[in-house]
Structures are given as structure tokens and as C-alpha cells.
Amino acid sequence: MFLLDYMRSSQAAISKVNEHRILWEKQLFYINHLRPADSEKILKDMRLHYLDTKDPEVRWMLNQDSDELARALQRVEQAQQRFDEVAVMNVRIASQLRLADRVLISYQDLVEALASDGEIKRSVISLLNIMSLLFLYGCIIAISLASKKLLVDRMDRLQTFLMLKFPAQKQEKSSDEFTRLEQRIFEMTARIEGYRSQVAWAEKTNEKLLILLRSHEFILKFIEITSNEILTDKTLLKLIYSLERAMNFDNVAIIQTEDAAVISGEHVIYSHHPPPSMTNERFDELHRNGMSSYLQQNHEQREVRCIGVTYQSSGSGLGILLIETGKDRLLDNTELQVLEISAKLLSMATKFQNHDEEGRRLAVLEERSAIARELHDSLAQSLSFMKIQLARLQSAGDNPEKSSAMLTELRQGLDAAYRELRELLTTFRVHMDLRGLGYAIQTTLDEFSQRSNVAISFDNRLVNCRLTVNEEFHMLHVVREALSNIVRHSKARHVTILLDKNKSGKVVLTIDDDGIGFTAKADTYDHHGQVIMKERARTLGGELEVMAKRHGGTRVRLNFTPKSAQ
Numbered sequence: 046m047f048l049l050d051y052m053r054s055s056q057a058a059i060s061k062v063n064e065h066r067i068l069w070e071k072q073l074f075y076i077n078h079l080r081p082a083d084s085e086k087i088l089k090d091m092r093l094h095y096l097d098t099k100d101p102e103v104r105w106m107l108n109q110d111s112d113e114l115a116r117a118l119q120r121v122e123q124a125q126q127r128f129d130e131v132a133v134m135n136v137r138i139a140s141q142l143r144l145a146d147r148v149l150i151s152y153q154d155l156v157e158a159l160a161s162d163g164e165i166k167r168s169v170i171s172l173l174n175i176m177s178l179l180f181l182y183g184c185i186i187a188i189s190l191a192s193k194k195l196l197v198d199r200m201d202r203l204q205t206f207l208m209l210k211f212p213a214q215k216q217e218k219s220s221d222e223f224t225r226l227e228q229r230i231f232e233m234t235a236r237i238e239g240y241r242s243q244v245a246w247a248e249k250t251n252e253k254l255l256i257l258l259r260s261h262e263f264i265l266k267f268i269e270i271t272s273n274e275i276l277t278d279k280t281l282l283k284l285i286y287s288l289e290r291a292m293n294f295d296n297v298a299i300i301q302t303e304d305a306a307v308i309s310g311e312h313v314i315y316s317h318h319p320p321p322s323m324t325n326e327r328f329d330e331l332h333r334n335g336m337s338s339y340l341q342q343n344h345e346q347r348e349v350r351c352i353g354v355t356y357q358s359s360g361s362g363l364g365i366l367l368i369e370t371g372k373d374r375l376l377d378n379t380e381l382q383v384l385e386i387s388a389k390l391l392s393m394a395t396k397f398q399n400h401d402e403e404g405r406r407l408a409v410l411e412e413r414s415a416i417a418r419e420l421h422d423s424l425a426q427s428l429s430f431m432k433i434q435l436a437r438l439q440s441a442g443d444n445p446e447k448s449s450a451m452l453t454e455l456r457q458g459l460d461a462a463y464r465e466l467r468e469l470l471t472t473f474r475v476h477m478d479l480r481g482l483g484y485a486i487q488t489t490l491d492e493f494s495q496r497s498n499v500a501i502s503f504d505n506r507l508v509n510c511r512l513t514v515n516e517e518f519h520m521l522h523v524v525r526e527a528l529s530n531i532v533r534h535s536k537a538r539h540v541t542i543l544l545d546k547n548k549s550g551k552v553v554l555t556i557d558d559d560g561i562g563f564t565a566k567a568d569t570y571d572h573h574g575q576v577i578m579k580e581r582a583r584t585l586g587g588e589l590e591v592m593a594k595r596h597g598g599t600r601v602r603l604n605f606t607p608k609s610a611q
Contacts, residue, residue: 059159065096066152073145088141095125096152111165117151117158124151253379256292260383263291267387271394278314285316288368288387292380295349296320296369299391301358318344320367321351331355331365336385340372348372354384356392364391407515431458482507482517486542489525497532499540499558506545507552511609519581520554520603523589527556527601530574535560535599550610551587554603563591563599578603 072091076084128144266287274280285297298315300323313319321341323331330337331353338352349369358364366388370376376384437451483505490501512520524542531537537560545553575591578601582589587605594600 055159055163059156061100062096062152062155062159065094066149066156068094069145069149069152073142073149076142076145084138084142088138088145091145092129095129096121096155111158111162113158114155114162117155121148121151121155124148253377256377256379259291260379263287263383264386264390267390271390276391276394276398281314282316284387284391285314289316292368292383294368294370296343298367298369300365300367302363302365320369321349323353323365323367327353332363336381338376343369350374352376352381352384354388356388356395358392358395364388364395366391431455482512482520483544485517485521486524486544489521489528490542493528493532499532499537501528501540501542503542504544506543510546510552510607512552512607513609516552516585516605516607519585520552523554523578523581523601523603524556526574526578531556531558531560531599535563537598547604549606551604551606556601557594557598559598562597563593 069091072087076087124144124147128141128148131141131144267284270280270283281299285299288294289297296315296317298313298320300320301312301314321343327337327339332355336352336354338350340348341351343349350372351367351369353365353367356364356366366384368384435455486505487503490503493499494501528540531540535558537558539559541555541557543553543555543557545555547553578591579589582603582605585603585605587603589601589603592600592602
């Protein structure tokens with residue numbers, strides 16, 4: 046394409062120069078055969094036919110980056126210029142003819158320069174063609190060598206590697222490398238599919254393990270919460286939040302009805318939003334089967350999957366653990382078992398709490414009966430004694446000494462009766478802490494520490510021993526009575542309380558102080574208080590001892606065998 050463009054412009058320039066060259070040759074031929082007068086006229090006409098160096102076809106020569114063309118064109122301009130100067134000065138015809146010959150010779154030189162430049166361009170293009178062919182041949186050879194290395198050598202190494210890693214089950218002797226490679230690839234694809242199935246199974250197993258771990262953590266937390274706290278609305282809210290996070294549910298609710306026969310009078314606790322309303326048909330299905338799964342629209346009018354599990358609530362009521370999740374999600378057996386276990390744990394915790402409350406109510410009734418007996422045995426006897434003293438005072442008449450002695454005894458009886466009444470009122474006001482005996486004793490110690498300057502330490506080593514509410518109540522009052530006697534009579538500064546269980550299975554309550562000590566004859570301990578404590582010990586089926594310590598102070602020891610160990 047370069048040569049086509051170049052040759053077209055070169056031929057146009059050569060034609061232009063040859064046109065002027067031929068014209069000048071003809072004119073010079075005629076001049077040599079004409080008279081001098083006619084020759085001069087022709088020479089003037091020849092000045093009108095110079096080669097125009099500003100013509101685009103002539104100027105093209107200067108753009109060819111050829112020194113020979115530039116010099117030839119420069120000689121043409123110089124020859125034309127000299128010829129024109131001589132013609133203007135009217136020099137002799139012979140001199141003008143010599144300069145005209147030079148102009149003609151410059152035209153011929155320019156034509157030869159153009160032809161020579163064209164030959165050079167064609168030679169360069171031919172050389173480039175040859176080099177291009179050589180480069181092409183080199184590329185073909187390089188591609189051939191690379192293809193051999195890729196398709197033969199590397200294929201052979203790949204085939205060898207695959208044969209070592211994946212030996213062929215069946216090998217054809219006449220098959221080529223590509224056939225064997227294709228066979229290996231098919232076998233590898235089959236094995237990869239098998240591995241993919243195993244990975245999918247492992248991922249599914251991993252998901253189930255994660256669900257099991259989360260379920261295990263939830264159940265442990267459930268047991269911990271129900272063991273340490275009462276099943277209030279706040280506690281149930283903690284449980285449903287924990288269940289929602291562990292099992293990735295959308296919403297969890299607990300519905301408690303007052304009567305299992307009807308759905309009215311329900312109490313609802315939920316994590317995020319109220320659960321969908323339950324129809325009588327759903328309620329009856331849950332009541333019959335214990336578990337039900339169905340699709341229903343929630344409060345956002347979006348269809349969700351609801352799964353309900355029933356459990357035994359307080360009294361004749363029925364509890365429902367209702368969860369919401371995506372409508373396309375189907376719970377597996379593990380998740381359903383977690384819901385069933387949660388419902389059973391709720392039922393057990395509710396039953397234990399009801400039994401505990403019932404036991405506490407019975408303990409309160411027993412304690413009130415004991416207080417009534419104590420009122421009859423202590424305060425009533427004191428009032429009867431004061432009534433007798435009043436009758437004696439009336440019969441004494443005008444005997445001042447006898448009246449004074451009777452008034453003193455009456456005053457002492459009133460003081461004792463007042464003290465006994467305060468003790469009984471204090472005993473009646475004491476409530477057993479629902480968190481257990483340890484919390485109740487600690488609350489009592491805090492109370493006595495604020496009322497006196499006695500430092501009290503408590504060591505509770507009673508573990509894995511379940512006491513009845515009645516046993517806890519009597520032990521608490523033994524502690525209160527002993528502390529009351531220590532604060533009033535012993536002048537102690539330190540008190541140590543130890544709650545333990547010995548090898549024979551008996552519960553031992555030991556209260557030590559560093560006061561003035563105890564003797565059976567001295568009135569350092571309240572006799573009436575000892576009677577009450579020993580009466581409580583007999584109620585528990587045990588015994589209570591009040592003794593002096595060898596290095597000073599007093600020890601009160603209560604021991605009995607709990608009903609759980611009998």
C-alpha cells in the first residue's frame with residue numbers, strides 16, 4: 046500500500062518533469078534550424094514554460110527525505126533562474142542556448158533522481174518483505190516448538206502425573222494421549238462429584254452439630270435460670286430470648302391459660318411481637334396432640350410457620366410454647382426435640398414452683414400453729430400468773446411489805462410477758478426467702494449486724510442436700526433465737542455460724558461466740574429462748590445443745606436427719 050501511494054505520486058512528478066523536458070527538447074531542436082530572429086522569439090516563449098517548483102506534484106519531492114532529489118530540484122531552480130537572468134539582459138543567442146541546455150540537463154537529472162528514488166523505495170520494501178517473511182517463518186517455528194512443548198511434552202507430564210494420582214480403571218492400548226487424558230478427566234470429574242457430595246454431607250453435619258451445641262447451651266442456661274430464679278414474666282422473657290437466639294427463630298411466645306378446657310383468660314409473653322391469634326380448632330389440636338405445625342399470617346400480614354408445644358401450667362391451666370419462623374423452613378428432629386425438652390422443663394419448673402409454694406404455705410400454717418401453741422404455753426401462762434398475783438395483791442389488804450413484794454413479782458411478770466410477746470411478733474414477721482436457706486440466713490445476719498456491733502461470719506458447706514420448707518423455717522428461727530440471746534446476754538464481739546452435713550447424713554448447725562460463756566446455773570442465756578429452740582429441734586426430729594466452750598464463749602449446736610435422707 047505504501048508503494049502504491051508512492052508510485053502514484055512519483056509517476057505524476059516524473060510525468061510533470063518529462064512534459065517540460067520534452068517541450069524544451071523540441072524547442073531547442075527548432076531553434077538550431079531557425080534564423081536568429083525567430084530563435085529569439087522561441088526563447089522568450091520557453092521562459093513561459095518553466096517547471097513550477099511550487100506545484101504540489103513537484104513539492105512532493107521535497108517531502109521524500111531524499112538528498113539527491115532535493116539537490117536535483119535545486120539545480121533545476123538554479124538553471125531556470127540563470128536562464129531567466131541572461132534572457133533579461135539580451136545576451137547573445139549562443140549564450141542563451143547554452144543555459145537552455147543546462148535547464149534541459151537539470152530536468153533530465155531530476156527525472157533520473159526520481160527514478161533512482163523509486164528504485165531505492167522498491168528495494169527497501171522488498172527487503173522489508175523478506176524480513177517480514179523471515180519473521181513470519183520464525184513465529185511459525187516458535188509456535189511449532191511451543192505447541193510441541195505444550196501438546197506433547199506437558200501433555201505427557203500431565204498424563205504421567207494423572208496416571209500416578211488417578212490410575213485408570215480400564216486402559217486401551219491403542220488410545221492416544223488425548224484419549225487417555227480425556228478418560229482421566231472424566232474419572233477426576235466423577236471423583237470430584239463424589240468429594241462434593243461428601244463436603245455437602247459434612248457441611249450439613251456441621252450445621253446439625255452447631256444446632257446441637259446451641260441447643261445444649263440453651264438447655265444448660267434454661268436449667269440454670271429455673272434453678273436460681275422464680276418463673277416470673279421477667280424470667281420467662283429471658284428464656285424465650287435465649288431460645289430465639291439459640292435456634293434462630295423469628296419470634297417466640299409463651300401462652301398461659303387459666304383452664305385447659307378453654308382458650309379464654311390467656312396470659313401472653315413474647316419476644317418481639319404478639320403471636321397470631323389461635324383459633325379453637327388449633328387449640329384443640331394442640332391439646333390433643335401436644336404439638337402442632339401450621340401456616341398462618343402474623344401481625345404484619347406475612348405468612349409464617351407456627352409451631353406450638355404444650356406443657357402443664359399452674360393448677361388446671363395449660364401452657365403453650367409457640368415459635369414463628371419462615372414458612373419454607375422445616376424443623377428437623379433435633380430442633381423439635383429441643384422444643385419438646387423446653388416444654389417439659391417449663392412443666393417441671395412450674396410443678397416444682399407450685400409444690401414449693403404449697404410447702405411454704407403449709408410451713409406458714411404450721412408456724413402459725415406453733416406460734417399459737419407458744420402463745421398458749423408462754424404468754425398465756427404469764428398472764429395467768431399475773432392474774433393470780435393481782436388476786437393475792439387484793440387479798441393482802443393493808444400489808445405494805447407483802448404488797449410491795451407482790452408488785453415487784455407482778456412487774457417482773459409483765460416484763461417477761463412483754464419480752465415474750467416481742468419475740469413472738471418478730472418470729473411471726475420473718476419470711477423464708479424463696480431462694481433458699483442460705484439467702485434467708487444471710488439476710489438475718491445482715492439484720493443483726495446492723496442492730497449490734499457483733500461481727501458475724503457464715504460458712505455454708507451444705508451442698509447437694511435438699512431440705513423441706515418446714516426444716517429450713519425451723520433452722521432459720523433457731524439461728525435468729527441464738528443470735529438474739531448472744532446480742533442480749535453474751536457480750537460477744539465475734540460470732541461464727543457453720544452449716545454442714547456429717548458422714549452419717551445429719552445436718553449440723555453450729556453457732557459459736559466469744560462472749561462471757563455459759564453455765565447451766567447462771568442466767569446468761571434466756572431460759573425461755575432455749576426452750577423454744579429445743580422445741581424446734583424436737584419438731585425436726587433432732588436435738589439441740591447449749592454448751593460452754595473450753596477457751597471461752599458459748600456454742601449452740603443443732604443436728605437432725607433431714608427427711609430426704611430418711
